[in-house]
Amino acid sequence: MTQTYVLTDLDKLEAEAVHIFREVAATIERPALLFSGGKDSVVMLHLAAKAFWPAPVPFPVMHIDTGQNFDEVIEFRDRTVERFGLRLIVASVQDDIDAGRVAEIGGPLGPRNKLQTVSLLRGIKENQFGAVFGGARRDEEKARAKERVFSFRDEFGQWDPKNQRPELWSLYNGRHRKGENIRVFPISNWTELDVWNYILREEIDLPDLYYAHDRTVVERDGMLLAVNRFIQPQGDEEPLEATVRFRTIGDATCTGCVESNATTPEAVVAEVAGARITERGATRADDAISEAGMEDRKKEGYF
Amino acid sequence: MSQLLRIATAGSVDDGKSTLIGRLLFDGKAIFEDQLGAIESASAARGHEGPDLALFTDGLRAEREQGITIDVAYRYFATPKRKFIIADTPGHIQYTRNMVTGASTADVALILIDARNGVLEQSRRHAFLATLLGIPHLVLCVNKMDLVGYSQERFNEIRTEFEAFASKLEVPDLTFIPVSALTGDNVVTPSAAMPWYEGPALLGHLEELHVASDRNLIDARMPVQYVIRPQQADFHDFRGYAGTVAGGVFRPGDEVVVLPSGFSTMVANVWGPGGTKLDEAFMGQAVTIELADNLDISRGDMLCRPNNRPTSTQDVDAMISWMDSDLTLSTDTTYTMLHTTRDTRVSVKELEYRLDINTLHRVEDADSLALNEIGRVRLRTQKPLHFDPYRRNRDTGSFILIDEATNNTVAAGMILGASQHEPNIVWHSGAVTREHRRTTGMTLWLTGLSGSGKSSVAVEVERRLVASGQPAYILDGDNLRHGLNADLGFSPEDRAENVRRVTEVARLIADAGVIAIVSLVSPYRADRDAARAAHEADGLPFLEIFMDTPLEVAEARDTKGLYAKARAGEILDFTGINAPYEAPLRPDLLLRPSDGDVGTLAGLVIECIEQRI
Ligand SMILES: Nc1nc2c(ncn2[C@@H]2O[C@H](COP(=O)(O)OP(=O)(O)O)[C@@H](O)[C@H]2O)c(=O)[nH]1
Numbered sequence: 024m025t026q027t028y029v030l031t032d033l034d035k036l037e038a039e040a041v042h043i044f045r046e047v048a049a050t051i052e053r054p055a056l057l058f059s060g061g062k063d064s065v066v067m068l069h070l071a072a073k074a075f076w077p078a079p080v081p082f083p084v085m086h087i088d089t090g091q092n093f094d095e096v097i098e099f100r101d102r103t104v105e106r107f108g109l110r111l112i113v114a115s116v117q118d119d120i121d122a123g124r125v126a127e128i129g130g131p132l133g134p135r136n137k138l139q140t141v142s143l144l145r146g147i148k149e150n151q152f153g154a155v156f157g158g159a160r161r162d163e164e165k166a167r168a169k170e171r172v173f174s175f176r177d178e179f180g181q182w183d184p185k186n187q188r189p190e191l192w193s194l195y196n197g198r199h200r201k202g203e204n205i206r207v208f209p210i211s212n213w214t215e216l217d218v219w220n221y222i223l224r225e226e227i228d229l230p231d232l233y234y235a236h237d238r239t240v241v242e243r244d245g246m247l248l249a250v251n252r253f254i255q256p257q258g259d260e261e262p263l264e265a266t267v268r269f270r271t272i273g274d275a276t277c278t279g280c281v282e283s284n285a286t287t288p289e290a291v292v293a294e295v296a297g298a299r300i301t302e303r304g305a306t307r308a309d310d311a312i313s314e315a316g317m318e319d320r321k322k323e324g325y326f
Numbered sequence: 327m328s329q330l331l332r333i334a335t336a337g338s339v340d341d342g343k344s345t346l347i348g349r350l351l352f353d354g355k356a357i358f359e360d361q362l363g364a365i366e367s368a369s370a371a372r373g374h375e376g377p378d379l380a381l382f383t384d385g386l387r388a389e390r391e392q393g394i395t396i397d398v399a400y401r402y403f404a405t406p407k408r409k410f411i412i413a414d415t416p417g418h419i420q421y422t423r424n425m426v427t428g429a430s431t432a433d434v435a436l437i438l439i440d441a442r443n444g445v446l447e448q449s450r451r452h453a454f455l456a457t458l459l460g461i462p463h464l465v466l467c468v469n470k471m472d473l474v475g476y477s478q479e480r481f482n483e484i485r486t487e488f489e490a491f492a493s494k495l496e497v498p499d500l501t502f503i504p505v506s507a508l509t510g511d512n513v514v515t516p517s518a519a520m521p522w523y524e525g526p527a528l529l530g531h532l533e534e535l536h537v538a539s540d541r542n543l544i545d546a547r548m549p550v551q552y553v554i555r556p557q558q559a560d561f562h563d564f565r566g567y568a569g570t571v572a573g574g575v576f577r578p579g580d581e582v583v584v585l586p587s588g589f590s591t592m593v594a595n596v597w598g599p600g601g602t603k604l605d606e607a608f609m610g611q612a613v614t615i616e617l618a619d620n621l622d623i624s625r626g627d628m629l630c631r632p633n634n635r636p637t638s639t640q641d642v643d644a645m646i647s648w649m650d651s652d653l654t655l656s657t658d659t660t661y662t663m664l665h666t667t668r669d670t671r672v673s674v675k676e677l678e679y680r681l682d683i684n685t686l687h688r689v690e691d692a693d694s695l696a697l698n699e700i701g702r703v704r705l706r707t708q709k710p711l712h713f714d715p716y717r718r719n720r721d722t723g724s725f726i727l728i729d730e731a732t733n734n735t736v737a738a739g740m741i742l743g744a745s746q747h748e749p750n751i752v753w754h755s756g757a758v759t760r761e762h763r764r765t766t767g768m769t770l771w772l773t774g775l776s777g778s779g780k781s782s783v784a785v786e787v788e789r790r791l792v793a794s795g796q797p798a799y800i801l802d803g804d805n806l807r808h809g810l811n812a813d814l815g816f817s818p819e820d821r822a823e824n825v826r827r828v829t830e831v832a833r834l835i836a837d838a839g840v841i842a843i844v845s846l847v848s849p850y851r852a853d854r855d856a857a858r859a860a861h862e863a864d865g866l867p868f869l870e871i872f873m874d875t876p877l878e879v880a881e882a883r884d885t886k887g888l889y890a891k892a893r894a895g896e897i898l899d900f901t902g903i904n905a906p907y908e909a910p911l912r913p914d915l916l917l918r919p920s921d922g923d924v925g926t927l928a929g930l931v932i933e934c935i936e937q938r939i
Contacts, residue, residue, distance in 0.1 A: 028575070028608040029538050032330045032409045041599045041612035042570045045552040049625050049667070073600035076614070077564055078556035161400045168399040187397065188735045189423055189649045191430040192724045193570070194664045198733035212411060214402050 033221055037070065040209040042193060043172060044074040047154050047207050048081050051197045054154040054207075055112070055147075058084035060092075060100035061272045062229055063158030066218055067209060069227050071156075072107060083110035085155070087143050089135040090117040091253055091274040099230040114146030132253055134277050144180040147204055154197060154205045162214045172211050178202040215270075216295050223288035232269045234291070235283045240265050246279035331532060334413045334428040334461065336452040337438030342469045346438065346507035347414055350529060351403050353514035398428045407533040419448065422455065422683065422698035423649045426738055429459035430724070433537045436528075438467050441474045441504070445487045447684045453488075454683060457495040458645060458700070458740065460720050462540040464492075465501045467528060471520065472506040478522040494686075496717075503528050541609045542719045546574030546582075547636060548607075548629040549666035549722070554614055566597065566614035567623060572666065572721035573714070576615060576629070577606040584621060585628040585638060585712045592618040626668035628712040636712040636722055637795050641675075641745035642705050646727070648695040650736040653729055655695035655703075661736070663707060665725035670709040672727070675745075678702045695737075704745050715795040716740035743795035765796055766939050767836035769861055770931065771844045773854060773910065774873030775902045776888055777880035779924070783873070783917065784845040786928035791841055791935075799835055801828055803846035816899040818850065825853035829860050836866045841935070849901045851908040867938045871931060872913035877902050879919060 030038065047054050056071060058064045071080045084104060104111045116138050119125045125141045127133055147155060161168050171187050173195045188196055197205045210218070222229065239250040241260045247267060248254050253276045256262050267280040268291070285291040337343035401412040413428030415421065429435060435456035439449050456464055466488055474480045481504045492500055503512055504523055511517035514529045526534070551569040576582070580593045595616040596604040607613040615629065630636060648655055655674060663672040680692035680701040695701045716723030727737040770787070772780040784800050791798035803824070807814070810827055814820040825848050832842035848854050854870060861868035880902070881889040892900035899905045915934045917927045 027538060028541070028543055029329055030610055035330050035610065037599060038570060038610060038612040042551070045568050045612070046667075049552045070599075074568075074612070075554060076597070076599065076601045077558070077561045077566075078554050162402045168401065169397045184397070189427045189726075189738065190735075191427050191726060191738045192720065193431075194724065194726045196664065196726065196728055196733070196735045198662075198728060200733070212400070212402070214404070216404070217409075 033217065033224060036210070036213055036217055037073070037221070039193075039212065040067075040070045041074040043195070043207060043209040044071050044156075046195055047156070047197065047205075048075070051154040051205060053150070053152050054082045054156065055150065055152045056080075056082060056084045056156040057143075057158070058086055058100065058104070058111070059272070060086075060096040060103065060230055061158070062218060062222065062233060063160065063210065065103065065227060065229055066213075066221060067156060067158050068103070068107065069225060070209060079108055083112055083150075085112040085114060085146050085150070085152075087139045087146065088113050088115045088117075089139060089274050090115065091132075091135055091276045093230070093232060093249075093251075093272065093275045095232060096230050096272055103228070112146065112150060114142040116142045118142070119145065132276055135274055136277065140180070147180065148202075152204060153199065154207050156207050156209060158210060159208050160213050160215075160218075161211050170208065170211070172208055173197050174206040174208065175199065176204050176206055180204070182206075216292070219288065219292045219295050223292055226288075230272065232272055232280075235266050235268045235286045237264060238267050238280070239263070240267060240280065247281065248277075248279055249275065251275055329537065330409050330411065331434065331535060331537065332411045332413065332432045333434050333436055333532065334415060334425070334432035334456070335436045335438070336415055336425050336429075336456070337469075338440075338446065338448045339416075339418055341438040341440045342507040343414070343438050346436075346467065346469060346505070346513065346528075347401060347412060349507050349510055349513045350412075351401065353510055353529075398424045405529070405533060410532065419451065419684070419698060422451075422700070423647065425452065425455050426459060426647045426649075429456055429461055430720075430738065432456075432459070432461050433540065434463040434465060434532065434535060435461045436465050436467055438469050439484060439488075441468050441470045441477075441480055441484065444484050445491065449488070450491055450686075451683050453492060453497070454495060454686060457497055458647075460716060460740070462537070463499045463501070463535060464497050465503060465528070465531065468502065468504045469507050471504045471511060471517075472509050476504070476511075476517070476519045478520070481523075501525070501531060503531065542573045542714075543609055544574055545634055545636070545714060545719060545722075546576055546580075546629075546631045547572040547714070547719070547722050548576060548613075548615065549668070550623055550625055550627045550629065551667045552625060553623065564616070565620065566616050567629070568612075568614045569629075569667065570612045571607050571609050573609055573719050574631075574634075575606050575608045576613075581632055582617070582629045583632045583635065584623055585630065585635065586710055587621070587623075587627070589619075589621050590632055591621060594618045626666075628666065630712075636714050637744055638710045638712050639744045640707045640710050642707070642711060642713065643678075643702065643742040643745050643793060644705060644725075644739040645681075645700060645702055645742065646695070646737045646739040647700050648697060648737050650729065650734055651697045653732075653734075653736055655701070655737065657693075660730065661727040662730055663705075663711075663725050663727055663739075665711055665713065666722055668709065668711065670707045670711070672705050672707045674703050675706050676704040678704060702742070703739075705739075711741075713741050715743050717794070743793045744797070765839040766867075767839045767841060768867035768869065768935070768938065769832040769836045769842045769844060769857075770869050770871055770935070771832075771846070771848070771854065771857060772871045772873060773846065773848045773913075774875060775877060775880045775907060776847055776900075777883045777885055778873040778875035779917075779919065779927070780845040780873050782924045783927050783931065784843045786924050787931045788843055790928060790932055796841060797839065798841040798843055800843045800845060801832060801835075803828070803844075803848075816905070821848075821850065822853050824848075825850075825857060829857040832857075833861060833864055833866060836861070837864065847901050847907075849905065849907040851910065854910065869914040869934060869938065870910055871915045871917060871934075872910045874909070874916050874918050 116135050119141050120127055125138050159167055171190045175188055199205055239262050240247045241256050241262055250262050265282055268283040269280045285294045335343055399414045403410050415425040415428035437452045468481055468484050485502045504520055505512040511519055512527045516527050548569045548571050550567045554566040554568050556564055576593055578593050578595055582593055583590045596607045597614040598604050657674045660671050660673050663670050677692055679688040679690045680699055683700055714722045723741045725739045726735050729736045772784055774780050788798045788800050811824050814824050828844055828846055832844050835842040858868045891897045892903040901907050
């Protein structure tokens with residue numbers, strides 16, 4: 024076979040991400056990787072480990088813990104961090120609520136997604152992180168389609184969509200003053216299908232929630248929500264048994280699942296390739312709020 | 327093998343760009359049902375019938391309010407054949423910055439033209455920016471064909487007009503497709519309404535586009551990005567140089583040179599991400615290279631091959647696109663430059679001209695550049711840069727400028743070559759032989775009557791060569807007579823000695839890897855043949871270029887008033903009047919005034935050189 028010197032799509036995306044990790048490690052002081060145990064953050068960690076082989080990943084991971092996680096995911100998080108030999112920093116939303124830095128919306132079981140921003144910014148500030156890696160992808164949502172790979176945040180953690188730094192070639196400008204920081208998105212150009220193909224190819228371990236399993240759910244606002252200590256049937260909702268899997272994993276209070284028989288990465292790839300609804304559209308109650316929901320939250324400092 | 331294709335789109339407001347992209351995504355089944363639902367409700371809210379596909383690619387709220395796209399938005403879709411990334415850039419002149427950004431990484435540019443309006447100033451601008459940013463493929467979508475009755479005649483008119491303009495740019499590959507974004511004709515499926523069009527629909531064309539050969543696989547380059555030293559028991563002595571290959575191929579066993587130190591060593595191992603052992607690393611791969619010797623190498627250094635090095639200098643000429651809305655380019659300010667993995671401070675020595683990007687005219691007396699303006703500058707860097715001209719390598723030829731007060735990215739730059747105004751500080755280490763020089767030397771020998779145009783062509787050829795990174799130097803007969811040949815007259819013996827001396831100097835220059843451009847009447851065939859023989863004996867290329875300008879024309883020009891003096895008997899032995907000129911029998915290139923202006927003639931010379939390198 025003649026060598027054509029062509030990289031496959033996945034190799035190209037991997038090379039781009041590896042380049043970004045190395046660039047940050049070489050040019051920005053005190054980076055950290057946001058790690059929730061969700062598939063995008065697991066893929067990021069896998070890429071980071073590959074980028075610095077044979078040395079360990081040269082930065083810690085941080086989890087913004089809403090206190091409303093699926094137990095399985097927290098177990099998975101701890102196991103993974105230990106396997107990679109990393110330092111885990113937890114920024115807890117409950118701490119911020121207890122200290123009165125942020126007010127709960129709708130009681131202890133109310134949605135905490137919006138509250139995360141405060142804990143995230145506190146975590147960045149306390150640890151003086153100059154760069155924070157996030158797993159956001161441009162295909163997820165309209166406002167993200169315009170986000171840079173290196174996204175500048177001012178000292179209040181805010182994103183100014185009208186005043187983004189131009190980003191050309193693979194020259195990334197991560198310069199910032201003390202107190203400011205750079206959010207870095209190494210898998211910006213990946214789609215949900217790319218992520219799954221990569222998980223399949225690299226045999227990346229994920230929380231079991233991502234694969235089809237039997238579970239008690241209720242149907243609410245057109246979504247299937249898992250019944251657990253956060254979610255109980257209300258009014259005339261009938262709990263039902265279903266075979267489901269999660270396409271994204273956010274808080275147990277608001278992340279929906281989809282009916283699926285996909286129990287292996289191969290089966291998930293096939294399912295995602297044929298999907299007709301975006302992963303956020305299918306499973307995130309918090310995004311459905313308004314047409315400009317994500318943009319507003321990002322301006323405040325959310326990922 | 328599926329191969330990622332990066333597309334940049336450009337069109338003026340209302341040419342139908344958003345609709346076209348929406349159509350590609352919709353017919354390509356990349357729009358999900360919930361997204362379509364959102365578009366349908368937004369369309370209905372605005373009183374549109376059916377989904378307005380343009381809304382799909384319209385991102386931020388500010389844009390929705392103004393109804394225009396104001397920033398680069400990235401879109402993703404895949405067909406069974408290929409994965410695509412679209413950088414959707416706004417077309418208006420005030421968003422040139424965004425188009426430059428989107429174009430910087432694109433393999434192909436889609437430029438939209440409204441068939442009713444034809445080729446407008448902005449279409450030319452888009453094509454120019456695409457070529458400035460080195461996009462190798464250009465597709466011109468003539469849109470809204472439904473509004474011109476799917477007329478072949480109209481399509482051909484536009485095509486002819488655009489081709490005439492494009493011939494002035496360097497467009498490696500240009501394709502025209504008649505489409506209707508609204509009806510979908512020729513977007514994904516071939517159009518029944520335009521049976522006269524025999525080419526593929528847009529999507530088919532994009533799926534088949536061959537981009538593998540666009541990359542530079544010749545010049546091996548790896549800017550060191552990060553040094554990996556685990557200092558752990560199992561990898562105690564491991565010292566890996568991590569980086570993304572920016573050109574060519576590296577294999578274990580290859581001899582490499584590290585710049586700027588100039589030390590050479592060998593590639594010991596090439597590792598892919600995660601420690602996959604590779605036989606070779608090529609352009610675009612993120613790798614880690616272990617070297618045979620322990621050298622002091624850090625981020626910003628460049629690995630290359632001993633006989634193929636980038637140019638190293640502190641003085642470069644570049645085109646820059648200004649991107650900041652508050653600050654303007656200033657020759658008094660020091661900026662930070664990011665080039666490959668290197669950063670250095672840089673000052674702008676001179677703004678040579680600003681380019682009017684609509685007319686492509688040069689505004690020579692410009693003294694600054696503002697947002698969205700493009701110009702040519704001469705820069706001096708604090709540390710030497712190791713670069714290739716941008717047209718040869720987009721990775722080692724590009725840079726950005728950062729304002730040191732705000733940390734904002736204020737300009738994007740494309741290196742043309744080492745500055746022509748400053749002495750070329752091309753640096754080489756150790757004992758080098760001719761093979762080790764990066765550039766190939768040769769001698770161009772321009773012969774012809776006084777006033778035949780040798781010097782003008784020589785000057786233009788020199789300018790172009792140097793601008794492209796190839797050092798060149800003119801040996802002008804008239805000038806040499808003030809120094810080296812000041813003791814010689816115009817007798818046949820003295821003329822022979824004149825030619826001999828110039829030949830010797832040209833040989834030395836050519837041997838040094840520079841193109842010597844001799845501009846000398848040199849009327850005797852025997853003298854020129856001796857010059858050729860001396861070069862050939864040394865293995866140096868020698869091109870005899872005959873400026874075949876008729877005596878009447880040269881005499882009519884009489885730029886130096888010499889013909890008049892010769893006719894008046896004030897000068898003896900003047901070639902063409904009272905001394906012979908023996909025309910070359912087999913020149914390597916023959917130039918006549920009727921072939922075109924100086925630029926055209928210089929172009930012919932450059933072509934001739936390229937065939938010999
Ligand atoms: N008749 C016709 N109208 C078109 C076509 N493409 C776009 N349009 C219309 O032209 C207008 C501008 O299109 P839009 O996609 O928003 O243009 P953009 O500003 O270039 O993104 C809209 O009203 C479209 O419906 C076409 O092929 N035929």
